[in-house]
Amino acid sequence: MKNKLYILLCSAVLICAGCSNQESAIFSTSPAERLKSALKMDTDSLQNAENGWEMEYFATKQSPGYTLLVKFSKSGQAIISEKSELTNNSIITDSCMYEMIGDNGPVLTFNTYNKVLHAFSNPVSPNGYGLEGDYEFIIMKRTANQIILQGKKRGTTILLNKIPKDITWEEYFAQIDDMNTLLFGGTTNSLNMVIGTDTLEAINGASHIFKISKQGSDPQLDGVDYPFIITTTGIRFNSPYTINGNDAQTFTLSTDKQQLQCTNSSVKAYFIGTNPAKYYLSDSTTVWNFSLSKPMGSKFQTLYNKLVTNCQNKLSEKFSNLYFRNTASRGSYTLSFKSGKYIGYFDIQRINIGQNKVKFEYKGTSDVNGTYYLNNIEGFNELIQYIGKTYIVSADIAFNLNTIKFTAEDDATISFYVFR
């Protein structure tokens, strides 16, 4: 019994002390006042971006990202623009009302219909679900140039980045377009992604949802989807890619345009394009035309000029084209040319000698026209000699192999570009 009494007395003393009516205030204002203050600061921040905000919008965690440009006026109106395949690649703009409300903390809501933003939420199409995107966003974090939002229903992270004052929205969209073309405008479907010591294959970039898998596996079967958004400087994953404890999310195009380098990883992480030589050799259907708009090496340019001049002087023909292709009628890969109305073929073979190189060999056979020009027009013999070399294959932009460069291994002045 004594023990019980002690326990009760001690408890009473403790309770007395614990229930002192003087609670120390952690905050100087009430929760309601703090919320009101936060709403005011968020509203001011939204409105104070003179040229508006770039909204990196992901409808769901499985969806590709879209760039929306948003400007918030002091009258409660928001103007939103978009240019994407959803808008048939033209800029569309609409206005609506917005408001900062106290809901799940400070929430930004666009509460009248905007045909740009609400296209992501409209259930009408497809299937009565729509794209299932949010139009109400919890403000998670705010800095001078960036606000981090979280979709209220879907929980996607959406960034608002302040747009610099000295750029028009048209120019901004053009920068996004250029980046998209540069990275995914080509027909190569595969990139290599390196994180630390791991090298992975990333395919389907043009859809803005990478399918990423370990090298050697079947990316279509084993790949995991990673949606991303194109930015003016590169790409950003909706959520970080993690492997062996290393995260990678935001990638910026390197100055030489050869890599997308991760800016927020603890280890070196980057994307590089497919090896151009490997890509060229794996392709058997493309006609690769020699480019006249890209510079040729000085020796090759001299030779090309000679072919043009001699065809004109001797045959009154316009020498108009050189190209590589698989020619069914010859049963061979060929170096082909066109002079006037005549087309000729020289049978060659491409030899894979590894790394970034391709070796061409003239088989010693050609069609009737090829033989005629070889025997009668000065310069064609030289052309055959030039082509029959080992070439280093490269690309000005590693991600877009629509145009590739061949440079003779033993003479850098023998070089040319081909394009598909």
Place this chain on the structure above:
Amino acid sequence: MKGLIFKLLIICFVSLNLFSCKKDDTFEASIFDTTDTLDVHSATYQFDSWLRTNYLNTYNLDFRYKMQDVGSDMEYNLVPTSFEKSQQMAKLIKYLWFDAYGAVAGPEFLKEYGPKIIHLIGSPAYNPISGTMLLGTAEGGIKVTLYRCNDVDPTNLTQLNEYYFKTMHHEFAHILHQKKNYPVQFNQISKGLYSPLGWQNKSASEAASLGFVSPYAASQIREDFVEIIANYLIKSDTEWNNILTLASKAGVDNSNKTLPDDGVDGKAIILQKLAMASKWLNDSWNIDIVKLHTEIMYREAHINDILN
């Protein structure tokens, strides 16, 4: 004795607990603008002022056109109504619904019994699994939610009636019968013919032949009751007679196949239901349904007066 001490200590313990917290905290000032003035700098000021005059002051009603996600059904994927369509809806609803009731039942009627909130939603509320969509809801006699407002076309009366005003009269009839129940005899008229899950598979003809003014009326008794009122109010005489004609024939299903005789005189049933609903409106609410129908038809004929 020991037990007594123990009990006393417990009383002290509790008392100390109570009295030590005797001083209440003082409340902070309200965060809300209690003066409730409209912001003259707002892009919506003009419309908000119009709503205040024509809805809040006149009908004691909060017309919510700026969508509140928390005020909607979060199960659905929904979008707000555009500002332009909200303005059209506000004018149409006042003219064809509120003022029509005001002209027949007196200006105080809707102020007292009408909904206190109208909430506009831009999209339909789809239920992709059942293949149905919600056009409107009435909650607790207080709030009416109208969907699909972004599709409103003020020049298309058929669409206005089918998708919006039938819904409004439908939902308001729900509000009225939630305050004063409809006659219990109504429950007996089509007993056993309701199909809460399969109504959407019925054609209009099949429903009419069974004594329902619409397929949805065949879902539940209370929906049947309000569908009679809503359809009678918004249908022209020709349209109403077409329903009765359909009801007097054998039903034809959605694949255009004539159904076997159901043994029900659909037309007589519909007229019986209308008579019961008319009497209830008159006895319970002093509303003459024929007068109200006539008033609505007159307003529909003059709808351009408010749109221009």
